[in-house]
Amino acid sequence: MTSQVEHTDVGAYALGILEEPDRTAFSNHLAACPSCTAELQELSGVAGALAGIGPLEDERDDADAGDRGPAEVVNLLRRRKAADRRARRGTFVIGAAAAVTLVAGGIAVGTSISGESGSVPVGHSAHGPAEDAYRSGTPLAGTGASGVTGGLVLETKGWGTHAALELRGVKGPLECELVAVSRSGERRVVTGWAVPERGYGVPGSPEPLYVHGGVAWGPAGIDRFEVRTTGGDTLLTVMV
Known part of the structure; x- marks a missing residue:
């Protein structure tokens, strides 16, 4: 690193x-x-x-x-x-x-999965926080470039909007960002990540990518989210 x-x-x-x-x-x-x-x-x-x-x-x-x-x-x-x-x-x-x-043989490891609750109950999901957030909501389907699919689950917070992304059909190496675009055209980076050469949601690497992040705007002020490469290509667009 x-x-x-x-x-x-x-x-x-x-x-x-x-x-x-x-x-x-x-x-x-x-x-x-x-x-x-x-x-x-x-x-x-x-x-x-x-x-x-x-x-x-x-x-x-x-x-x-x-x-x-x-x-x-x-x-x-x-x-x-x-x-x-x-x-x-x-x-x-x-x-x-x-x-x-x-x-x-029984060490209890409790972590917060929402940031607003105490310990995780016995038998909680083994998924990561991003996948848990995506699975717990109703996804907004995105429109992707050739072969790319995905969606977003949005959650209104007191501080703004929490967004959980599922992304499939991408191969690397790539560096990507999830960008929120306001109704006035202002852009904010929600989160970023690297796509390894093997990719996500493709033959040989079928598991999708799950990431999450936040933006200070409420859902009413957001026009869309875009998954973009650092080279400027748009891989997925999700209208709010």
Whole structure:
């Protein structure tokens, strides 16, 4: 991440396993990214549950992971992370939290999934916050470029509008932004992300992309949302 801050690094930042240059870069990124700031708050329960679990000197093979305690599992995953820093750190951290929960046989990890409630009830969805927000609402279908499909779920907040996006049919490498366009033509970036070469919602990589973010305007003041590449191409348009 030394050359480019990744939004998916919020999980690794919450767990405290970023190397110093990456941690400093991501701290600076948080100051200008409401989406990552909100997701960091949502992951605070995971970070708290793993706090204080230190590294071990035991270097047994991965095949023995089922016999390891929580600290050993986290240490193993940290070593894997150091060996492959190109992996998506957000996915890694959620996997680490799940491994600790299973091996410990009942550690309860509670996090807020809406920013307005307490702990997550037993049996809550295993999806990420963006996918949960999308699945819980009624999507507005978008009109996409060739092969691109997707939609938005909007939620009115006291501070503006929360938007959850599902996107399919895109291949990378690309850098994209979700942009809100007001009825007067003003534009605001809601959130941004990178599309890896394998893409999302395409043959060989069928899972769609889910991202979310916020804009200060209420839905009544928004004309449309656009998914745009940093090169200026519009991939998806969602009328409000």
